[in-house]
Amino acid sequence: MSINFSTSISGAFFANPIFTASGCAGSGKELSHFFPLTSLGAVVTKSIMIKPRSGRATPRMAETPSGMLNSIGLQGPGIDLFLENDIPWLREQGARIIVSIAGESVEDYAVLARKLRNVAGISALEVNISCPNVENRGQVFACNPDTASAAIAAVRRNIGGELPIIAKLSPDVTDITTIAESVISAGADGLALINTLLGMVIDTTSMAPKLSQKTGGLSGPAIRPIAVRAIYQVRAAFPKIPIVGMGGVTNGRDAFELVLAGANAVSIGTATFGNPMAAMTIKNELEELCEARGFTSFSDAVSYAHRVEA
Amino acid sequence: MSINFSTSISGAFFANPIFTASGCAGSGKELSHFFPLTSLGAVVTKSIMIKPRSGRATPRMAETPSGMLNSIGLQGPGIDLFLENDIPWLREQGARIIVSIAGESVEDYAVLARKLRNVAGISALEVNISCPNVENRGQVFACNPDTASAAIAAVRRNIGGELPIIAKLSPDVTDITTIAESVISAGADGLALINTLLGMVIDTTSMAPKLSQKTGGLSGPAIRPIAVRAIYQVRAAFPKIPIVGMGGVTNGRDAFELVLAGANAVSIGTATFGNPMAAMTIKNELEELCEARGFTSFSDAVSYAHRVEA
Amino acid sequence: MAEIGGQMINARAVQLSAEIISNKKVGAYHHMVFAVGEVAANCRPGNFVAISVGGASSSLVLRRAFAIYRASLRSDGMGLLELVIAPQGSGSKWLVAQEPGDRVDLIAPLGTAFGIPKEPINALLVGGGYGSAPLFSLAETLKARGCRVDMVLGASTAGKIYAPLEGKRSVNSLTITTDDGSAGIAGRVSDVLPNLIAEHEVDVIYSCGPMAMLEAITLISQKADVLHQCSVEESMACGIGVCMTCVLPVEGDDGVIRMTRSCVEGPVMDGNKVLWNKSREIPDGVWGK
Amino acid sequence: MAEIGGQMINARAVQLSAEIISNKKVGAYHHMVFAVGEVAANCRPGNFVAISVGGASSSLVLRRAFAIYRASLRSDGMGLLELVIAPQGSGSKWLVAQEPGDRVDLIAPLGTAFGIPKEPINALLVGGGYGSAPLFSLAETLKARGCRVDMVLGASTAGKIYAPLEGKRSVNSLTITTDDGSAGIAGRVSDVLPNLIAEHEVDVIYSCGPMAMLEAITLISQKADVLHQCSVEESMACGIGVCMTCVLPVEGDDGVIRMTRSCVEGPVMDGNKVLWNKSREIPDGVWGK
Ligand SMILES: Cc1cc2nc3c(=O)[nH]c(=O)nc-3n(C[C@H](O)[C@H](O)[C@H](O)COP(=O)(O)OP(=O)(O)OC[C@H]3O[C@@H](n4cnc5c(N)ncnc54)[C@H](O)[C@@H]3O)c2cc1C
Ligand SMILES: Cc1cc2nc3c(=O)[nH]c(=O)nc-3n(C[C@H](O)[C@H](O)[C@H](O)COP(=O)(O)OP(=O)(O)OC[C@H]3O[C@@H](n4cnc5c(N)ncnc54)[C@H](O)[C@@H]3O)c2cc1C
Ligand SMILES: Cc1cc2nc3c(=O)[nH]c(=O)nc-3n(C[C@H](O)[C@H](O)[C@H](O)COP(=O)(O)O)c2cc1C
Ligand SMILES: Cc1cc2nc3c(=O)[nH]c(=O)nc-3n(C[C@H](O)[C@H](O)[C@H](O)COP(=O)(O)O)c2cc1C
Ligand code: FES
Numbered sequence A, B: 001m002s003i004n005f006s007t008s009i010s011g012a013f014f015a016n017p018i019f020t021a022s023g024c025a026g027s028g029k030e031l032s033h034f035f036p037l038t039s040l041g042a043v044v045t046k047s048i049m050i051k052p053r054s055g056r057a058t059p060r061m062a063e064t065p066s067g068m069l070n071s072i073g074l075q076g077p078g079i080d081l082f083l084e085n086d087i088p089w090l091r092e093q094g095a096r097i098i099v100s101i102a103g104e105s106v107e108d109y110a111v112l113a114r115k116l117r118n119v120a121g122i123s124a125l126e127v128n129i130s131c132p133n134v135e136n137r138g139q140v141f142a143c144n145p146d147t148a149s150a151a152i153a154a155v156r157r158n159i160g161g162e163l164p165i166i167a168k169l170s171p172d173v174t175d176i177t178t179i180a181e182s183v184i185s186a187g188a189d190g191l192a193l194i195n196t197l198l199g200m201v202i203d204t205t206s207m208a209p210k211l212s213q214k215t216g217g218l219s220g221p222a223i224r225p226i227a228v229r230a231i232y233q234v235r236a237a238f239p240k241i242p243i244v245g246m247g248g249v250t251n252g253r254d255a256f257e258l259v260l261a262g263a264n265a266v267s268i269g270t271a272t273f274g275n276p277m278a279a280m281t282i283k284n285e286l287e288e289l290c291e292a293r294g295f296t297s298f299s300d301a302v303s304y305a306h307r308v309e310a
Numbered sequence C, D: 001m002a003e004i005g006g007q008m009i010n011a012r013a014v015q016l017s018a019e020i021i022s023n024k025k026v027g028a029y030h031h032m033v034f035a036v037g038e039v040a041a042n043c044r045p046g047n048f049v050a051i052s053v054g055g056a057s058s059s060l061v062l063r064r065a066f067a068i069y070r071a072s073l074r075s076d077g078m079g080l081l082e083l084v085i086a087p088q089g090s091g092s093k094w095l096v097a098q099e100p101g102d103r104v105d106l107i108a109p110l111g112t113a114f115g116i117p118k119e120p121i122n123a124l125l126v127g128g129g130y131g132s133a134p135l136f137s138l139a140e141t142l143k144a145r146g147c148r149v150d151m152v153l154g155a156s157t158a159g160k161i162y163a164p165l166e167g168k169r170s171v172n173s174l175t176i177t178t179d180d181g182s183a184g185i186a187g188r189v190s191d192v193l194p195n196l197i198a199e200h201e202v203d204v205i206y207s208c209g210p211m212a213m214l215e216a217i218t219l220i221s222q223k224a225d226v227l228h229q230c231s232v233e234e235s236m237a238c239g240i241g242v243c244m245t246c247v248l249p250v251e252g253d254d255g256v257i258r259m260t261r262s263c264v265e266g267p268v269m270d271g272n273k274v275l276w277n278k279s280r281e282i283p284d285g286v287w288g289k
């Protein structure tokens, strides 16, 4: 009486719906010390940019009530070394791979898409548009329907083929369904909801912002109610669009909450910092919970909270 | 060596900077059982509307990690009974009073302002514009610069005299400084930051949203990093505007954090539910902390995190 | 006529740091005793307490409400408060994991109490699950007034019936029902009520338990034309009347239906005045709809 | 040449539920002992552990890192891990409040270890505050290799010097400095280092303590031209290399300066390769700036 626990995002198939969240699992190497990466639905890699990035100065993080702020600043090796080292290693492991990309201009996104278009073994592309747009006074792409859709359109034009494009949205907007609409029109096959919320912690001893960059992204259980709301709203507006949900999931109950709201898959971020085995525990608990509620297929549970009772 | 712990908001004087948060202390009656209301900087009353309001159906609340959702729906007696009963009672207590008002149309705000213009014993008016605007597809006033400023302008035109107007803003916007700018231009003398964030909890047993209205407002320590960020951003943009800060303050350290970010006074909301004495404890701890950091006047601590080190 | 009217927070409510004196598992529940000093003398059957849960770095920001099972001020001045706790979610599980010697932040007494008749009447006390907690001290008080006291306790299964020996002594008869028949009569309390009301010529029903049970009892009490005082259990964020989360549609003495705070104007209410079937909506006719 | 290179998480790292065996207050610190089974055999001086704090309904989402004070696998198969904890903020205060018999979720061993020379050299061990923790087991290891081991411990005040009797036995000399002069020499460890280096003909300095102290030691070691292995302490969110919060600008063997994870390529690093004075910025020349 076991359930069909697989899921698919716009044609890409995953054996189970639990993914890592971008930036919270590196490229999978360290987590593979704790469990085989093949037991994840997919590894979503840390957002990669065109060139190597040092990231921001420390302090880069501050713990907050039921959450944390980070301002890593997308530290990473750049797309070329990433393709040379990380992708082959992940392929060797037999992991399902979703590559997350990030740019500072529309052209950056185009270049990254072209670099990835012929790479074998990638299941989908996640496009992190919660990045400052250097061409537009540093305004974050995801905060404006025009810049959000421009970035996605650039990827769409250059990616070619069948690779699904997942647009990752920021919750720091007045109306997330407007942004969702713009990126879907621009060719996004799916959405990732949500990225971190902009927050700040002030150190009351030094009496200055705790992070070197002053603000950082808030993640963890604190933001789960925002994630559930965003997923629910977008699902209500777009009944069919595949959604990868994330935001404060620490156990199977939390993951189930996002699934009921509309998530076709659930990414685990901050929880991994507290517990390297978090994704595995959550996977097992979610499967049991779906079974306990009488679902024979995971996909039947997706968006179930939207049902209209007769 | 005691410090000058008083504060002022656009001409209105308060003996100390700790206020209640609207909707988290009723009209003060219940809290007066635990401490004299005169020991508060001010009582900010629950947002009052023109007519009596039943509020929303239950369940109206859900606990979340380090926070809670509420959808009370502004239950209250309406302005006439409020003026007949609550204001005289508060005046008798000798409390400093800030009346919070809420409307469903621009005209509502105008009517409320007229009802309040000649009422004695009120120190300031807080205008809660995080309400659905029935004339604009239920969009929240505070989410759009035009509707936000229209509501404030209506109050400004009708209030007359010296009563300071404090506009209470929602953090659920792409750029809170834009909204701040619009309400300041429309005549707001001060700002209250922040109202709750829109969130949702799904009950994983019933597999439906837990609140009767589906979404609710997220408050408590979980949102403190958002409040600090919003206050810091608005303070950076408007160095002189008086700000009443709120969002997840549970102890003196938290209050101090908001003060350093730019708050001229701090309101205590959700913390009171966990501890009826919260405002008193916070007041004492904040005063000690200001002293310990060498401030001789509370006002010197306000916005201190913005200083530029030589 | 202010909506939030004369009714104020329990005038005797005090916030204190209470030491845990004992903590014993009894069936599905924990019986916990707290040292509260003189406050114990001010607690009446039906009152509740509100306790902070989770400790210093807790993610649980709201208090939890618990009905007072028993309160006593000993001759040596030691005031004891007893609760019956069902470990359910994170707050109650934390509480039952605390040990004698540990302290909790507690506000007591809160809310309304069961009305005690001046005449010796026939009372039927009905409890569901841990809802039996406040009924035993109520039974003692009623007995002391010369009342006849019969009791019905229901639960899903035998382990969830809380009926300690000393408690049983204070009632004239005790009927038990369980959904699964593992103790007493198989069925629900509402199945046995009509007969008991008739048999014992009941004047007043006192009840405490899940909302659905209270609703069922109200229908029976209305049919039998007996009074019904019930202790309701709505989600409470503050317990002291400031948050407005714990409301129910209740008809006032003036005939007006208002969304009424169950932490201040309850938990004990006149069951016949609650609009039970509309408790999850704002019924037409409610003041301010 | 990938930025995050060959360096992997400590190959022996294991996540386990460890029972607290004892918890004793020693001066300003708590000495805590955990049962960890065979893992104890895999811990090297310099390695650290990462512990979940706050319990079931905790608002603290991140682990806390603690240097291993001592690890031993007893002949009866019982593996013990000892830590020295300074109660500071909410996480460490929660940990020191736990009692023998309680269990914590612990990952060990993590990070790099102090390099042990093959030859018998002269070593100077320098610790600040609880930074002395990993130095005593290091001293024993070095002694067993025939090294001369001198030690300097510094703190703000006497109560913050952690130097247990059995620890002192394993060093040739112990110098203590306190800022307030309440024990040993009034001053800082850096005041006494140059003389000690000369006096004992030191080949290698091993250090652990606040970052400012490590920076000061680096300057001295460079001047005196001795090696300097230090254990750094950057804020860590994950402790296992996945979050990138714990980085420092460090020059690699290839001469390239990278923002380097101190949880995987540290905490023990070559002090001379760390750009101390730039540790709160991204220095020019860093790869990827
Ligand atoms: C007046 C009153 C008297 C009560 N008396 C008792 C008693 O004597 N013994 C006892 O074991 N419990 C009693 N309860 C229930 C108790 O307050 C908690 O709600 C219950 O223990 C579940 O909380 P939790 O933290 O374990 O669960 P969680 O799931 O962590 O609770 C989350 C939130 O939901 C609320 N909630 C969850 N379940 C209920 C419920 N059934 N009713 C109301 N709110 C709920 C909680 O209060 C909390 O705010 C009483 C409640 C009220 C309002
Ligand atoms: C490699 C390493 C080894 C350590 N060894 C020890 C040890 O042997 N004994 C000991 O008592 N402590 C040690 N610490 C410090 C310890 O990990 C905690 O940071 C410290 O106990 C404060 O945490 P808290 O929860 O009490 O404070 P909080 O203020 O609640 O901490 C909030 C956050 O800030 C971080 N933080 C706060 N202070 C520091 C600090 N000084 N260094 C790094 N991060 C900090 C915490 O880790 C946490 O993420 C070590 C840290 C590291 C990185
Ligand atoms: C340390 C850290 C680094 C992150 N890096 C990225 C990133 O590179 N790209 C991205 O799209 N999101 C990044 N995120 C956001 C997460 O992928 C995720 O959307 C967010 O943290 C919410 O999920 P959580 O609460 O489970 O962590 C990062 C989050 C954290 C905490
Ligand atoms: C139960 C509840 C009711 C509230 N009612 C109001 C209200 O009537 N008017 C208003 O402007 N804000 C209202 N708020 C928002 C608070 O005033 C405050 O802005 C917010 O809760 C953040 O502060 P906190 O985290 O300290 O609670 C309410 C909040 C809560 C939790
Ligand atoms: S619980 Fe807050 S008003 Fe009743």
Ligand code: FES
Pocket: D235, D236, D237, D238, D239, D240, D241, D242, D243, D244, D245, D246, D247, D261, D262, D263, D264
């Ligand atoms: S602490 Fe996470 S990478 Fe080092």
